[in-house]
Amino acid sequence: MERLKISEQDIVNALCLYIANKKQVEPQEVEIELMYDDDYGFSAESYVHGRKQVLITANIIEALRLWLDTQFGIDPFGAGLELKLDDDEGIIAYARINR
Secondary structure, X not given: OEEEEEOHHHHHHHHHHHHHHHHOOOHHHEEEEEEEEOOOEEEXXXXXXXEEXXXXXXXXXXXXXXXXXXXXXXXXXXXXXXXXXXXXXXXXXXXXXXX
């Protein structure tokens, strides 16, 4: 089992692709802000053409699964995903992958 570290920028990129796919816009038209709250956990806000959408942890995981599938050809449902808050790197994720 391999462990893949996913940077904060890659999480943002994954969310841009995810929202662009859902809203049928180009990924460049999507703005993402990642957030962490001690009470609510991980979330994000997406902005497309001035409209805001709040994304919960499940949406972030779904976006990362889509990203792993489309960008790396990794089985998205065979990968275990875990979000972490790192003091130095911000919000990162780890994927456990069977290769």
